[in-house]
Amino acid sequence: MAAAEHLPRVLFLCTGNSCRSQMAEGFARAMHSSRIEAHSAGTKPHGLNPLAVRAMHEAGVDISGHASKTPDAIGITFDLVVTVCGHADEHCPHFPGARVVHVGFDDPPRLAAGAASDDEAMPHYRRVRDEIRAFVATVERLLPDACRHEGHQP
Numbered sequence: 102m103a104a105a106e107h108l109p110r111v112l113f114l115c116t117g118n119s120c121r122s123q124m125a126e127g128f129a130r131a132m133h134s135s136r137i138e139a140h141s142a143g144t145k146p147h148g149l150n151p152l153a154v155r156a157m158h159e160a161g162v163d164i165s166g167h168a169s170k171t172p173d174a175i176g177i178t179f180d181l182v183v184t185v186c187g188h189a190d191e192h193c194p195h196f197p198g199a200r201v202v203h204v205g206f207d208d209p210p211r212l213a214a215g216a217a218s219d220d221e222a223m224p225h226y227r228r229v230r231d232e233i234r235a236f237v238a239t240v241e242r243l244l245p246d247a248c249r250h251e252g253h254q255p
Contacts, residue, residue: 109181110140111139112183113142115184116188116192119146119148119150119210120150121186121208121229121233122143123141123149123157123169124153124156125183126164128233128237129240133237137240141167142170142174142175143170144171144193146171148169149169152213152226153230156209160234179196180198180199181199181201182200184202206236209222212225212229
């Protein structure tokens with residue numbers, strides 16, 4: 102690859118960068134690390150959700166080392182930005198040159214708000230995790246044509 106070329110850069114954006122966007126990044130890195138450069142961020146990051154870490158661990162993906170951050174903290178441009186919650190879609194910052202798409206997923210913490218225990222909350226996290234995994238398996242189809250056909254891939 103020439104110095105100016107890079108793998109297509111995908112950002113999964115949510116409000117808190119604590120759960121859904123982190124799961125999406127984890128799956129994208131696990132499934133597509135040789136074909137895309139995956140990142141996640143939040144419009145108002147507030148820490149990594151331990152139940153999201155647990156759900157991903159059950160699926161064989163370790164996101165325990167991830168940190169909640171803003172897009173600016175990543176400091177790169179993106180080819181594709183996927184908003185995974187309604188708030189991020191409505192308040193999405195401008196990403197020059199990036200294709201921005203919205204693929205909303207239910208919010209596991211909101212779904213599990215009435216749960217009496219972590220174990221009772223986990224089915225909500227697992228369901229959303231599995232929906233995110235299915236979406237991420239096909240995320241490459243959303244890349245701009247230039248990323249798929251003009252030398253961005255190794």
